[in-house]
Amino acid sequence: MKTDDLKLNQIRLAKKVILRGIKKRVRFIAGVDVAVARECLVGCIGIFSFPELKLVEYVKATAPDSMPYVPGFLSYREIPVLIKCYKKIRNKPDLMLVDGQGIAHPRALGLASHLGVLLNTPTIGCAKSRLYGEFVDPNNPRGSCELLRVGDETIGLVLRTRDKTKPLFISPGHLVDFEDCRKYVLSSASRYRIPEPIRFAHKTAGEEARRFNV
DNA sequence: GCGACAG
DNA sequence: ATCTTGTCGC
Numbered sequence: 001m002k003t004d005d006l007k008l009n010q011i012r013l014a015k016k017v018i019l020r021g022i023k024k025r026v027r028f029i030a031g032v033d034v035a036v037a038r039e040c041l042v043g044c045i046g047i048f049s050f051p052e053l054k055l056v057e058y059v060k061a062t063a064p065d066s067m068p069y070v071p072g073f074l075s076y077r078e079i080p081v082l083i084k085c086y087k088k089i090r091n092k093p094d095l096m097l098v099d100g101q102g103i104a105h106p107r108a109l110g111l112a113s114h115l116g117v118l119l120n121t122p123t124i125g126c127a128k129s130r131l132y133g134e135f136v137d138p139n140n141p142r143g144s145c146e147l148l149r150v151g152d153e154t155i156g157l158v159l160r161t162r163d164k165t166k167p168l169f170i171s172p173g174h175l176v177d178f179e180d181c182r183k184y185v186l187s188s189a190s191r192y193r194i195p196e197p198i199r200f201a202h203k204t205a206g207e208e209a210r211r212f213n214v
Numbered sequence: 215g216c217g218a219c220a221g
Numbered sequence: 222a223t224c225t226t227g228t229c230g231c
Contacts, residue, residue, distance in 0.1 A: 034221075036222055069222070071219040078221075100220050110220065131220045164231070169220080206223095221222050 006073055007107060014108040016117045021177045022095065026050045029188060030093035031197025032085075032115070034078045035209035040065050042212065043081035044205035047093050048197050051187060055200065059088040060208055071131065072106055075114035086119055094122065095176070095184060097195050099202065101125040102171035102181075104148055104156035106132050116174025123173030124181050125156070126195060130169050140164050143186060157181055161189040168193065 029050040035042045046058040063081035067073075078100075101110025102125030109117075112125030130148070135158045138144035142163050148156035148171065156171030157178060168189075170181045188195040194202070 034222090036221085069221055071221090074220055105220080125220085127220050129220065131218095209223095 003070070003073065006076060010107040010109040010114075013114060013117050014103075017103060017108065017113050017172075017174050019103075019172050019177055020175065022122055022175065022180050024094060026094040026184065028056060028091055028093040028095075029053075029184065029197055030096040031195060031199070031201040032082060032096050033099045033198055033201035033205050034081060035202070035205035036065070037062075037209040037212035040212060041078065041081045042205045042209040043078070043085045044201040044208070045082070045085045045089060045096070046197050046200040046204065047089065047091055048188075048200075050094075053188060053196050057089065057091050058200070058204060059085050060204065061085045061088065062208075062212070074100055075109070075111040078111060079115060079118065082115055083118065092121070095180075096121060096123045096173075097126050097185065097188065097198050098123050098173060099126060099198050101127050101131050101169065102156065102173035104131065104133050104169060104171035108155070110171065110173070112171070112173030122175040124176055124184060125169075125171045125173050126185055126198060127169040127171075128166070128194070138167050145182060154178065159185060161186060161195075162193045165193045
């Protein structure tokens, strides 16, 4: 499919994104990530208890490498395998932390937002680098935060999760607000820069992808 | 035309 | 993202 059609689809789906605070208490928080093998993609979703952050369950799935990575269209590449993973989960999480952007995207539909809308579940985008928006560097102590913005509009947060390390680019995916983003990302990333649920999913998907290559 | 560009 | 050991800095 052409990127022009994908763009129109992103704009259509972005209208379905809802930004509002999570009302229900979060008991299960998940980390979502995808690794690339030679011939396929490997997805992993790890479900953790909150706020204890103990692993409760995890699922893996594989899917064909159908589309290359194109900046701005990452979700079309990674969503199929993630939908497959989600269906396998027994304890559906109250919130999912996704490796990528939420609404901090040229058409307001990063991977986390796209996934949240399709699954109708709360998601937060946790990216290691910027895709869209302007910002000034947050101060050095952990917890320091700056706004990621486009003109007058705020599209995300640049949050320092560890002293003197590169900040994370956080943005609402779906069914959460900016305050939730700050709160849940900071409370799930204390020992390392990356939130624990995402670190787990990253490591697990990577190990599985490595096996496929052997 | 020239840079920027999640994973 | 991925290829990869030691190593510089806090």
